Amino acid sequence: MSDPFSNNEEAVPAKSSSPKLLQFSVLTIMLLTAAVGVWVAQIQTAEQTELMRLEIPNLQKAARELIIVDPNQYTAVQHHMTWNDDFRWRIYLPEGHRYQLAFATEKIDSNNLVEPFDTQVVEPGEYELELQYKREKDDSFRIAVLLDEKVIFEQLHPAGWNDNSGSSGASNISDSVQRDVDAPLEIMRTRFHTRDEKGNSSSAQGPVNGILIWLDTVDE
Numbered sequence: 001m002s003d004p005f006s007n008n009e010e011a012v013p014a015k016s017s018s019p020k021l022l023q024f025s026v027l028t029i030m031l032l033t034a035a036v037g038v039w040v041a042q043i044q045t046a047e048q049t050e051l052m053r054l055e056i057p058n059l060q061k062a063a064r065e066l067i068i069v070d071p072n073q074y075t076a077v078q079h080h081m082t083w084n085d086d087f088r089w090r091i092y093l094p095e096g097h098r099y100q101l102a103f104a105t106e107k108i109d110s111n112n113l114v115e116p117f118d119t120q121v122v123e124p125g126e127y128e129l130e131l132q133y134k135r136e137k138d139d140s141f142r143i144a145v146l147l148d149e150k151v152i153f154e155q156l157h158p159a160g161w162n163d164n165s166g167s168s169g170a171s172n173i174s175d176s177v178q179r180d181v182d183a184p185l186e187i188m189r190t191r192f193h194t195r196d197e198k199g200n201s202s203s204a205q206g207p208v209n210g211i212l213i214w215l216d217t218v219d220e
């Protein structure tokens with residue numbers, strides 16, 4: 001006997017969209033989170049890159065790098081001093097000229113160039129320049145100028161050349177500088193002090209012993 005209350009059509013369970021909607025929502029959130037993460041990382045990278053770019057001149061200055069902005073000008077920088085009387089420079093001489101490196105140790109005044117003790121013609125290019133200033137056992141002084149580790153000037157002075165009264169001036173170059181080749185490039189000017197009749201030391205008004213190094217162009 002058939003059940004009057006039965007339905008010949010099989011019951012079809014209702015479909016629920018909740019799990020798929022949930023899966024879709026989680027995937028969307030993960031993709032959005034990843035996209036935002038990449039976007040934030042790009043912004044941070046761009047900001048850090050710009051900060052590093054702005055910091056490059058300061059780093060170059062601290063490292064005493066030779067910074068050639070205008071290749072038609074002299075460029076020079078002094079290396080960091082690692083001991084007393086450590087004088088070393090990196091110099092750049094532009095194309096189109098020949099140059100003269102000049103050296104003097106006497107009759108040096110406060111501003112003007114003097115008759116050099118010796119000169120050396122130098123071609124355009126980059127060079128390491130060094131001043132070696134050494135007191136010998138007999139209290140004499142040996143002064144040498146080296147270009148790319150080769151001695152080009154050397155002079156020996158008796159003890160009286162510098163009586164240890166002090167000095168004024170030193171290297172005129174520290175950080176990287178550029179100068180026009182129309183004027184001499186003064187690299188170093190040191191003037192020794194003198195003593196009066198009472199033995200007091202002071203800076204002299206006129207020419208005195210010292211060290212003067214400069215560069216200038218020479219006629220072809």
